[in-house]
Structures are given as structure tokens and as C-alpha cells.
Amino acid sequence: MTTNIAVLVSGRGSNLQSIIDSVKIGYIGDANIRVVVSDVSDAYALARARDHGIDAVFIDPSEHSDKHVFEENILRTLKEHDVDLVLLAGYMRILGKQIIREYRNRIMNIHPALLPSFRGLHAQRQAFEYGVKVAGCTVHFVDEGMDTGPIVLQRCVPVIEDDTADTLADRILVQEHRIYPEAVKLFIEGKLKVEGRIVSVL
Ligand code: GAR
Numbered sequence: 389m390t391t392n393i394a395v396l397v398s399g400r401g402s403n404l405q406s407i408i409d410s411v412k413i414g415y416i417g418d419a420n421i422r423v424v425v426s427d428v429s430d431a432y433a434l435a436r437a438r439d440h441g442i443d444a445v446f447i448d449p450s451e452h453s454d455k456h457v458f459e460e461n462i463l464r465t466l467k468e469h470d471v472d473l474v475l476l477a478g479y480m481r482i483l484g485k486q487i488i489r490e491y492r493n494r495i496m497n498i499h500p501a502l503l504p505s506f507r508g509l510h511a512q513r514q515a516f517e518y519g520v521k522v523a524g525c526t527v528h529f530v531d532e533g534m535d536t537g538p539i540v541l542q543r544c545v546p547v548i549e550d551d552t553a554d555t556l557a558d559r560i561l562v563q564e565h566r567i568y569p570e571a572v573k574l575f576i577e578g579k580l581k582v583e584g585r586i587v588s589v590l
Contacts, residue, residue, distance in 0.1 A: 391420070391576045393407070393421045393472070393474075394423045394465075394469060394473075395407060395474075396427075398427055398428045398478055398479050398481070399478045400431070400478070401432055401434075401436045401477065401478065402561065402564075402565065403478055403568055404424060404436055406566075406568060407475060407572060408442070409569075410569035410572070417576045419572070421437075421440075421442050422469035423443040423444075423466075423469040423471065425447060427447060427479070429446050447462055458484075459486050463487050466487070471491075472494065473494050473496070474487070474496075475497075476530065477498060478498075483530055485532060488530060495529060495530040496527055496572070496575070498526070498564050498567075499511060499535050501514070502524040502542055503528060503535055504535075512553055515547075516552070521546065522546055523544075523545045523547055523556055524543050524544040525567060526540075526541070527539075527540045527541045527567050527568055527571040529582065538582055538584075540574070540575075541567045541570060574589060578590075
């Protein structure tokens, strides 16, 4: 059975692109990206979606009376598109409880650090300025916390001499584009088992 995917974005959408490409070449099994939702009107990710004939929806947070109503609108969009799996790809908001309840263990996020270190914004810069020798990225299921859900896959990226926060972020991004499609593929093939915090690959 085809897995219908929604991707939530706020920006340039390079991770979205890696998912689109992976679906296109058949790397991610039986999947269909039904809709891309952005909370930013001019997010380049929306143009990427349209270029590939994917429904691209801007939902304006400022037009909603509160977060609850905004989230209900997103949830309605997911339902209208029969979405089975939600991917956060550079979506810069904390997801509300309604969506998490509805899609428990069916929402993934990519984060540019080795969680549980360096949660939140500018994680690559946080890691660089902390002076870590090994940085990296994480795909995790989304729970009610900020970057706290069960970890699916992680990839290490060594910090090298002459690195800046930007060069490190660029190398982390290369790995993000590898592990996110890998995690989605495992999910779609039914190979991820979640028990509490522990995600096993079957
Ligand atoms: C990526 O590096 C992603 O890991 C990060 O934002 C960037 C989005 O880039 N996400 C977070 O920091 C979430 N806490 P993209 O729009 O090119 O995919």
C-alpha cells in the first residue's frame, strides 16, 4: 500500500529535495509526497514542490487567532491529503499536541546535531562554538518536547581543522540528505519498531 507523505517546511527545502529525489528514483519504496506545507509564504521549498507537481500550501500563522487554530488548519490539510507520514524538513516551529496525538510515531524530524546535544535553533553553530570534535545529525520521531523524541538514525561528522560553523554545517547537510531518505525508507518498509525511547531496525 502506498504511503502518503506530507513534508512541513519553513525555508530553502534541501531536505525536501532529497526526499523528492529519493522517491523519484525509487529508493524510498511505495511512497507518494502528497503535499508540502509551509508556514513561510516565500519559502523556496514551496517552489521546489510546485516544480515537481506536488501540492504546495502556505498556511499563514498570523492569520490564525491562536496556535491551536493554526494547527487545526494544518491537521485538516493533512487529512484532506490522506497523509500517513509527516516529515519535518527545516520546519522551524514546535508542533502542537493535536497533530502529535493524531500522528504519534508517524512524524519524523531531521536535526543538524547529535541529539540530545544542541537542541533548538542553530544547532551546528552551537556545536561548533562548544568545541566538539564530532558533530552530526539525527532523524527522530517527534514528541511533545523540542527535539526530544525517539532517535531513528544518527550520522557523525568530524570537525576538521580550519572548519567554520558554516563549513561544518555544509558537511552536516550532506549527511542529512543521506540519513533522512534512509530513515523514511525504513519506516515505509515497516522496519522501525518503537518501544518507549528505543527505536529498533528490524
Ligand atoms: C536543516 O539543516 C535542518 O536539519 C535544520 O534546518 C535546515 C533546513 O534546511 N532543522 C532544524 O534546525 C530543526 N530544528 P533545508 O530547508 O535546506 O532542508
